Amino acid sequence: MGKKMTDTPKPLRRQFITQALWILFLSALASLVLWVGLFFLVTHLFQPVNYYEKKIPSIIRLADQEGGALLDPALRSRLEEIVPREGILYRVVPLAGGTGYGTLSEGEVPKRTELIRNLNQSDQRNGYIYVYHPLVDSEEGLMGVLLLRYALSLVASNPTKGPLAIAFAVGFMAVPFVCLAGFSFWFGRRLEKRLTPAVHLLMDGAEKIEKSDLDFTLGQVGGSRELAAIGSAFERMRFALRSSLEKQWRIEQSRRDMVAALAHDLFTPLTLIQGHAEQLSKGQGHDEERKRRYVETIHTNADRAIRLLEEMQEATRLELPTFVLHGVPVEAGAFLKQKRDEYTTLCVMREIQLQTEFRDERKDRQQLFHLDERRLSQVLDNLMANAMRYTPAGGVIKWRCLIREGSLEMEIADSGPGLSEKDLRFLFDKFYRGDPARSLDQGHAGLGMFIVKTLVEKHGGWITAGNMPQGGACFRFRIRELDGERV
Structure with missing residues (x-):
């Protein structure tokens, strides 16, 4: 009983739902594994996203040490020794007037009031983070502002590996879709291998029927419950067609047999009738007794021929669907x-x-x-x-x-x-x-x-x-x- 239940094909709807759930589950699991693997590669091939953010404290310490003296362009080389040129742009802005110096363009420097308002703070604009740090003299008087700009991104943290970083970022985002596509293809091939034999079996059977070859058995059609039902209906149709053709053949054979039997059975009485009629037609040399025997023979054989025809008609009549x-x-x-x-x-x-x-x-x-x-x-x-x-x-x-x-x-x-x-x-x-x-x-x-x-x-x-x-x-x-x- 258990084996029978196991061998019963599942409905297509259930198979599709089951495969869809497996695809989602395995795609999520594979994505997680791939993400872990990619993250491991990123940590070994690239600088972390906050790599330049970690440099900010050391720059701030230098600014606190030098204070207002940092406004002097002569200290620029010392400042740039600890400011990574690839990842952090800076600008030393004097409040007393002047453009100051640095790698950050003057156009990105806000007005004096905004500089003062944002001191010891940071804000974010256009994908960049701006840090405002005060520069004071020995008497704690505000003389200027050190403005730093950096970005928190893998590409920004690895300026020399930009294309590779972009490829890894795209890979991170594409992992779930790649997994979905891969598992969908895999499970689709499995479903195809399960359904294709049944479809080929039905197509082969249809081709045989088209060629009037009904002497075969379709066999068990698997793949799904629906295809199995189609196979059973197909086999019943084949059997019905074969029975119909065999019945038609038997009727045709019966008709031929009837014609042959009728011809055979009528031959003898009609031959006798013809022979005796020819003798009577001559009309000479026949006594009354012989004529009587001739007429009697003709009558007997004519009656026999009529009886044969009546039996044929009766047998045909009984086989008609209209017989009641x-x-x-x-x-x-x-x-x-x-x-x-x-x-x-x-x-x-x-x-x-x-x-x-x-x-x-x-x-x-x-x-x-x-x-x-x-x-x-x-x-x-x-x-x-x-x-x-x-x-x-x-x-x-x-x-x-x-x-x-x-x-x-x-x-x-x-x-x-x-x-x-x-x-x-x-x-x-x-x-x-x-x-x-x-x-x-x-x-x-x-x-x-x-x-x-x-x-x-x-x-x-x-x-x-x-x-x-x-x-x-x-x-x-x-x-x-x-x-x-x-x-």
């Missing part, structure tokens, strides 16, 4: 007695004894029984004619009938040669004429038993054929009571 049995209320006892009288007369003419046994096990024996009287008579006529054909003079035909609630069961047995193994296999097939060793004549199209079986089954019943222990053929069949019209 008409159930009418019939008094079963009276119907059986009438048929018994008919068959008794025929049996007497053939010197055959007919034994009958009718039993009615219904509670109300006067209740009418719904059946198609004409079609049931057709079934009995065929079975009785078959029994009389093979029962020799002095033989016995036994007819038993059991009437029950909603059904009729009958048995017709004769004392003839019985049925051969071949008969038992093919007796109810179209155009089967019986084993030659048993057949006494071939004056029929081999459709009688086929018609009997079809009519019995149309009544919702069944029919079997066998041999009696003491010899002779035995037919048993059962039909159900009809309710109105039954197709």
Whole structure:
């Protein structure tokens, strides 16, 4: 049971959601790992972002030591010894007037009032940090301002490695997207490998059907529950198409067999009719007795040809979808007695004894029984004619009938040669004429038993054929009571 549940394909929706969650989880985990690795490289290849900010205290200490004396340009070289030229720009601004000196342009120096207001503070403008430090004389008098400018960024902290720093910054930002793209591609390939065999299997099956090759089995289609359902529907369609084509082929084969059988069976009577008609047409040298025999032969064979055609038409009619049995209320006892009288007369003419046994096990024996009287008579006529054909003079035909609630069961047995193994296999097939060793004549199209079986089954019943222990053929069949019209 567990294995079956494991082998059941998951729905596509569940697979997509599961893969999406795995992609997000693994992308986040991989991004974290890569970020840690990149951070480790950054710390070894680049100066930290606050590298120049750490230089500010030493510059401030020098400014405090020199005080107002730092306004003298002669001390510029000393100041620039500790001010990193690549990362920090400075300007020494005297409050008494003058431009002062430094690497920071005069245009970035604010007005005197703003300088005084920002003393011992820092502000941020245009991505840079400005530090304002007072320069005082020995009497603590404010003489000027030391203005420092630097930036807190990887590129600013590594001016000689700018392109590389930019590449690392872009890499940091691109890591999550790269991981998402990579894992999406990986999981997409896995899903493709899971679904592709099923899709190829369905495409191969469609190509075979297009070529009218239905002699194959699609097999189990995996990949997803939806594809498995499509595969099952595809297999049912293939089986239905194959059954339909086989049925069509059987119908076509039956039609060809019918035409061939009709041509074969009509050949003999029509040849006899033609030959005797030619003799009559000559009109000379024939006495009345010979003419009578010619006319009788023509009449007999014409009747035989008509009977063959009628059997063909009847077999075709029974197979039409429009064929309907008409159930009418019939008094079963009276119907059986009438048929018994008919068959008794025929049996007497053939010197055959007919034994009958009718039993009615219904509670109300006067209740009418719904059946198609004409079609049931057709079934009995065929079975009785078959029994009389093979029962020799002095033989016995036994007819038993059991009437029950909603059904009729009958048995017709004769004392003839019985049925051969071949008969038992093919007796109810179209155009089967019986084993030659048993057949006494071939004056029929081999459709009688086929018609009997079809009519019995149309009544919702069944029919079997066998041999009696003491010899002779035995037919048993059962039909159900009809309710109105039954197709």
